[in-house]
Amino acid sequence: MGIINLAGDSQELSEITQHRPLAAVPFGGRYRLIDFVLSGMVNSGIESVGILTPHQHRSLVDHLRSGADWQFAHKKEGLVLLPPPFSAGDRPVKGDIRNFHGNLDFLQRSSQEYVLVAGANIVGSMNYRDALRFHEETAADITFLYKMEDHTRQDCPNCSVADVQPAGRLAGIRLNPPTLDSGNFLLDTFILKKKLLIELVEGGKGRGKPENILQEIRDNLGHLRARAFHYPGYVARIHCLPSYYRHSLDLLNPANWRQLFTQTGQIYTKVRHDAPTRYTKDARVANVLAAGGCLIAGTVENSLLFQRVRIEPGAQVRGSILMTNSEVAGNAMLENVICDKDVRITAGKTLRGTVNNPLVIKKGTVI
Amino acid sequence: MPKKECVAMILAGGQGSRLSILTKNLAKPAVPFGGRYRLIDFTLSNCCNSRIDTVGVLTQYQPFVLNSHISGNRLWGVGGQGGGVFVLPPFMKQEGGEWYKGTANAVFQNIDFIDQFHPRYVLVLSGDHVYKMNYSALLSFHKEHTADITIAVIPVPWEEASRFGIMSTDAAGRITEFEEKPRQPKNNLASMGIYVFNWPALKQQLLADERESASNHDFGRDVIPRMLKERRKLFAYPFQGYWRDVGTLESLWMANMDLLADDPPLDINDPCWPIYSLDPVQPPHYVTAAAQASRALIGEGCLINGMVDHSVLFSGVQVADGAVIANSVVMPGAAIGANTRVYGAIIGADASIGEDCEIGSDGSEEITVVGSGISIPRKTIFTGCGDDLGSIGVADANGWRDLRLIM
Numbered sequence: 062m063g064i065i066n067l068a069g070d071s072q073e074l075s076e077i078t079q080h081r082p083l084a085a086v087p088f089g090g091r092y093r094l095i096d097f098v099l100s101g102m103v104n105s106g107i108e109s110v111g112i113l114t115p116h117q118h119r120s121l122v123d124h125l126r127s128g129a130d131w132q133f134a135h136k137k138e139g140l141v142l143l144p145p146p147f148s149a150g151d152r153p154v155k156g157d158i159r160n161f162h163g164n165l166d167f168l169q170r171s172s173q174e175y176v177l178v179a180g181a182n183i184v185g186s187m188n189y190r191d192a193l194r195f196h197e198e199t200a201a202d203i204t205f206l207y208k209m210e211d212h213t214r215q216d217c218p219n220c221s222v223a224d225v226q227p228a229g230r231l232a233g234i235r236l237n238p239p240t241l242d243s244g245n246f247l248l249d250t251f252i253l254k255k256k257l258l259i260e261l262v263e264g265g266k267g268r269g270k271p272e273n274i275l276q277e278i279r280d281n282l283g284h285l286r287a288r289a290f291h292y293p294g295y296v297a298r299i300h301c302l303p304s305y306y307r308h309s310l311d312l313l314n315p316a317n318w319r320q321l322f323t324q325t326g327q328i329y330t331k332v333r334h335d336a337p338t339r340y341t342k343d344a345r346v347a348n349v350l351a352a353g354g355c356l357i358a359g360t361v362e363n364s365l366l367f368q369r370v371r372i373e374p375g376a377q378v379r380g381s382i383l384m385t386n387s388e389v390a391g392n393a394m395l396e397n398v399i400c401d402k403d404v405r406i407t408a409g410k411t412l413r414g415t416v417n418n419p420l421v422i423k424k425g426t427v428i
Numbered sequence: 429m430p431k432k433e434c435v436a437m438i439l440a441g442g443q444g445s446r447l448s449i450l451t452k453n454l455a456k457p458a459v460p461f462g463g464r465y466r467l468i469d470f471t472l473s474n475c476c477n478s479r480i481d482t483v484g485v486l487t488q489y490q491p492f493v494l495n496s497h498i499s500g501n502r503l504w505g506v507g508g509q510g511g512g513v514f515v516l517p518p519f520m521k522q523e524g525g526e527w528y529k530g531t532a533n534a535v536f537q538n539i540d541f542i543d544q545f546h547p548r549y550v551l552v553l554s555g556d557h558v559y560k561m562n563y564s565a566l567l568s569f570h571k572e573h574t575a576d577i578t579i580a581v582i583p584v585p586w587e588e589a590s591r592f593g594i595m596s597t598d599a600a601g602r603i604t605e606f607e608e609k610p611r612q613p614k615n616n617l618a619s620m621g622i623y624v625f626n627w628p629a630l631k632q633q634l635l636a637d638e639r640e641s642a643s644n645h646d647f648g649r650d651v652i653p654r655m656l657k658e659r660r661k662l663f664a665y666p667f668q669g670y671w672r673d674v675g676t677l678e679s680l681w682m683a684n685m686d687l688l689a690d691d692p693p694l695d696i697n698d699p700c701w702p703i704y705s706l707d708p709v710q711p712p713h714y715v716t717a718a719a720q721a722s723r724a725l726i727g728e729g730c731l732i733n734g735m736v737d738h739s740v741l742f743s744g745v746q747v748a749d750g751a752v753i754a755n756s757v758v759m760p761g762a763a764i765g766a767n768t769r770v771y772g773a774i775i776g777a778d779a780s781i782g783e784d785c786e787i788g789s790d791g792s793e794e795i796t797v798v799g800s801g802i803s804i805p806r807k808t809i810f811t812g813c814g815d816d817l818g819s820i821g822v823a824d825a826n827g828w829r830d831l832r833l834i835m
Contacts, residue, residue, distance in 0.1 A: 090712030091728075315716065315731075322711040322729075332707040336697035337463030337725040337740075341690060344722050352712040353464075353728055354697055357721075366712075369697075 062138070062173040062255070063102040063110040065095065066274070067121075067181055068145060068157035074302045076423045077401060084181035085120040086305070087384050087402070089312055089321070089328075090365050091352040093124055094299060096131075096330045098179045098250075101187025103131050104326030107177065109138030111167050113160050116145055124331050131329040143167055156272025161262040168255055176258050178274070180249035184308060185296035186325040189252075192290045195229070196252045201288040203253040203278065205231060208292050212244035219300045221247040221275070223289050231287035234279050248292060251278070257285075295320035306399065306419045309365055309382050313348050335368050343374045359389065367402075376406075380416070384424075398422060432482045432511065432545040434567060436475050437538070439531050439621075440468055440555030441488030446676045449799035450776060454493040457555030459680065460759045460777065462687055462696055463725040463740045465705045466497055467674065468555040472513065473703045475553075478563035481511035482545055485555065486534040488527060491517060497706050516541060530645030536634040542627065550630055552623040552647065558683050558694065559671035560701050561622070569665045570624040576660040577629075577652070579603065580622035582667045592618035593648045595664050603662040608648045617664060620671060623647065629660070670694040677795050681774060684740045684757045688723045708743040708760065718749065727760070734764070748783070756788070765806060776800030782808065 067084045077086055084095040095112075102110055110133070114121055121142070127133070128140030146163035168176070175196075177189055196204040207223045223245040224233040234247060261277050278285075295317060297308035311317050322328065335354025340346070345360040354369040359376035367385040372378060375391040380398075383389070387400040390408040397414035401424035406412065410428055414420030422428065440457040450459055457468035468485070475483050487494055495515055516538050518527050528534035535542075535552065542550060549570065551563055561580070570578040581595055589610070595617045596605035605614070625633075633651050637643050643650045656662055670693045674680040686693055696703050710729025715721055720735045727743035734751030741747075741758045748766040758764070758775045765783035773788035773796040781787060781798070783806045788796035796811045804810065 313714075315714070318711070318714055327709050328711065329709060334702040334704050334707075336703070337727040337742075338713070339688075339697070340721045340724045340726065340736075342723050346715045346721055347719070348717040349715045350712045351715070351726075356697075362717075369699075 062168075062171050062176055063107045064168075064176055064178045065098055065102075065110065065112045065181055066157060066161075066178055066249075067095075067115050067118075068113040068160035074299075074305050076421045077302070077305070077399070080117075080424060081120040082115045082117055083299070085124060086299070087367055088184060088299070088305075088309065090350050090367055091333075092328060092330045094184065095121070095124070095181040096328055097184045098181050098187060099131055100326065100328045100330075101185065101189060102177070102179075103133070103329065105187070105189040105193075107189070108133075109141075109171060109173060111141045111143045111164065113143045113157065113164065114145065118142070118144065126331070130332050138171070141167060157274055158262060158272055158277065161258075161274060165259060165262060168259055171255065174254060175252060176255050177252050178250065178258070182299045183248050183250065183296055184299060184321070185292075185294055186321050186328065187292075187296075188294065188325045189250075192250075192292070193252055195290045196288065199229065199288045200286065201252075202257060202285040203251055204288045204290050205234065206248040206250040206290050206292045207245045208248055208296050208298070210244045210246055212241040212246075220298060221249070223247050225289045225291075229288045229290060231282070231289040233282060234275070236273075236275055236279060245289070246298060248296060248298065249275075294325065302419070302421070303417060306382070310363065310380065312350055312365065313363060318350070333368055338366075341374070344372075359391075373408075381419075401425075404428070429544040429546075430511075432547050434480055434482075434549040434551055434624075435542050435545050435547040435627075436480050436483045436551040436553055436563070437535055437542070438468065438471055438475075438483060438485045438553045438555045439534060440485050440494060441528055441534060442556060443489040447680060448677060449797060450677070450680075450774065451490070452799060453490055455487065455489045455491060456675075458490075458494040458497060459556070459674075460742055461558060461674070461680070462684065462703075463727045463742050464708075465696075465703060466494075467558065468494065468498070469703055469705045470558050470560070471553050471555050472498070473701075474559075474561050474563060476704060477701050478561075480551065480563055482547075483511075483513045484516045484538060484541055485513060486528065486538065487515055487517050488534075491515070514541070530643075530650075531647045532634060532637050532643075532651045533645035535630075536638050536645070539631060539634065542631075547627050550625050550627045552621075552625065554621045554673075556675070557620070557671060557673050559620075559667075559669065560694065560698075560703075561667060561669070561671075566622070566624060566665050570663070573601070573663045574661065575624075575663040576626055577655060578624040578663045578665050579652070580620040580667050581617045581664045582620055582671050583616050584618040586613065586616050589613035589616045589618065593621075593652070594618060597664045601663050601666070603656065603664050606652055606656050606662075608653075617666075619648065619652075620667060621648070621673075623652075629655075677774065677797060681757060681772075681795050685738070685755070687725055687740065688738055710743045719747070734766075742777075754790070759800065772796060773798065776802065780804070782806030785810070787811075 086094050133140040143164040145160045221236045226232050338355040341358040344357045347362045349361050351366040352368045356371045358374045359372040361378045364381045369386050370383045371388040373391045376389040377394045379396045381395045382399045384402045387404040389406045392409045393406045394411045398412045398420045400422045403425045404422045405427045442456045458466050593608045594613045596615045672683045674683050713730035715732045719732045723738040724736045725740045729744040732747045733749045734747040737754045739753045739756045742760040744761045745758045746763040750767040751764045753770045756770050756773045759777040761778040762775045763780045768785040771788040771790045775798045777800040779798045780803045785808045
């Protein structure tokens with residue numbers, strides 16, 4: 062079974078996550094971040110998935126509905142949303158342990174032996190079968206997935222690393238370290254027996270500390286046979302605004318596009334019914350990823366367009382991400398800008414961000 | 429079964445033989461259209477948007493593609509409550525069974541299906557027309573006029589009137605005359621093949637028609653003229669808007685091109701009247717830095733490296749470097765090789781065209797068609813249609829050779 066853990070998300074993408082959890086952040090022209098991990102679970106044959114939701118989960122419920130668009134509706138166990146427990150007062154409960162604990166019955170009821178726990182900030186065409194095989198073959202108690210990357214080129218410190226020894230032995234994990242000395246980045250994804258997960262949750266809850274399951278695992282790592290599995294395929298870790306922007310534009314590299322969309326399995330998402338995108342006689346496009354329902358009558362370069370984006374004649378858009386329903390009127394110019402949903406840029410305006418610091422326009426803004 | 433006020437019956441059994449090789453393996457209502465849809469999506473979406481939630485689809489000719497297209501989309505089952513979309517092929521009864529002999533006979537054979545819902549009205553529709561229409565407005569018109577049948581009509585150019593069922597009406601809109609495909613049309617109000625019947629009246633007509641051995645068991649040729657002769661109340665509902673019966677290669681191609689106008693006569697992207705289809709589950713399409721796209725509809729999952737102008741590309745189409753596609757329709761999953769030029773053509777689903785080919789010719793009146801799944805080797809020059817072959821030749825090291833074998 063799979064658990065998608067959104068309860069402990071502390072990563073922020075400035076205005077983009079002001080009104081939605083990270084898992085519901087639009088990505089890649091037609092998806093939400095959660096689609097990648099969820100599709101990966103479906104494509105890996107996982108038929109029962111629980112989603113530990115954060116407090117703000119309306120946009121997730123709206124996106125996922127019955128799970129039918131991910132082929133869950135006809136399966137025996139299917140997709141279950143696991144909302145957080147109530148907390149006294151207005152403040153949400155800190156950390157995710159209490160959230161796990163409040164939903165222990167979901168784990169206990171399941172007939173599955175293994176649990177794959179994953180966050181939603183990993184973009185990839187995920188295949189978990191090899192990792193599970195590795196976990197079984199090494200007779201591990203717990204196996205973490207990691208990806209080796211150049212740690213001197215990281216956007217921000219908001220990530221965790223693994224101390225990996227020969228034969229995939231996991232000697233330790235460091236959560237959000239102030240400085241990075243290795244490039245073995247954790248993909249916030251691990252496999253363990255259901256029984257062990259329940260023990261860890263109950264142990265952590267009993268002491269009231271720590272607040273997060275990962276901290277609890279780190280503290281117990283010495284008693285466990287822990288292994289690390291290097292994930293071979295394409296993955297992008299989204300943990301801050303610069304990484305979101307960089308990985309979005311990276312999809313314009315055909316090699317990445319191919320790896321993400323044509324390799325392991327299909328990426329499912331909520332089905333919409335937009336017409337094909339229409340280009341008019343004035344359209345000038347180069348290096349553009351465009352979802353359905355757009356109308357392109359201006360110039361667009363090196364950009365991603367979500368559904369139903371309108372680019373009017375004379376508008377120029379470069380290095381930008383325009384989310385669903387955004388509109389750019391005639392002679393407006395956008396460079397390195399992220400427009401959230403329903404943003405309208407009126408005629409003649411010029412907006413500029415930089416590659417390292419894109420300008421984010423909040424959902425629904427008219428400029 | 430819960431009672432329904434109106435049940436829709438969609439005639440979807442037709443072969444569409446004038447669409448040539450495009451309907452070799454699928455029924456005409458399943459022919460891809462508009463970069464994302466199949467023809468029947470327009471009629472089914474109209475039902476859905478008009479809140480008609482009980483729909484029978486009468487299938488006969490090559491039904492597999494159509495069946496999977498319809499049953500793959502949960503969305504048609506709007507409203508629930510015992511409604512839904514029901515695919516109705518001919519079937520065996522205790523006293524035997526037979527193929528659908530005509531449009532009226534197809535409905536006759538499904539009288540029991542309709543009776544389950546105890547409807548007051550039955551809406552008879554065609555599954556191969558491209559249009560948006562609010563059937564609930566048609567139904568209200570029918571009720572207001574306390575008609576026995578209401579036929580939706582549209583003015584057509586006089587020179588084309590003899591291709592249609594042509595109506596004459598009095599000042600109140602009551603039909604006084606009806607002629608199926610008249611040689612000398614007296615009017616230009618054409619039947620759209622969209623009828624609302626009072627179910628008890630229709631049932632009686634169908635039973636009578638079945639006993640008539642000389643009958644073709646066809647609505648336009650038999651049932652409507654007989655009801656007119658019996659002085660039943662037949663009304664014409666004037667429809668304003670875009671409507672096409674894409675029965676020929678030319679009209680199919682033309683209707684696709686209509687969608688590419690600066691201000692298209694049919695808005696397929698209206699959020700208030702969505703056209704539903706089966707989602708291909710494909711990523712956004714990608715247009716490379718070397719590519720160009722103008723006056724085009726491009727579906728999801730396409731990879732465009734070449735130049736696309738005034739064309740409709742369905743999902744998953746691959747256009748290699750240096751290829752040029754103009755005035756064409758390319759159906760799902762087709763691949764166009766490097767430096768290949770495609771002009772004025774319809775390329776069938778999953779067809780694969782090699783490098784340096786020339787498909788169709790610039791400025792030609794005739795539409796070139798490549799059937800679905802066909803592979804065309806590199807350096808092929810091909811115009812015409814797969815079944816009459818046209819002028820086909822392959823220029824390779826061995827000179828020209830006939831392509832007949834690969835068709």
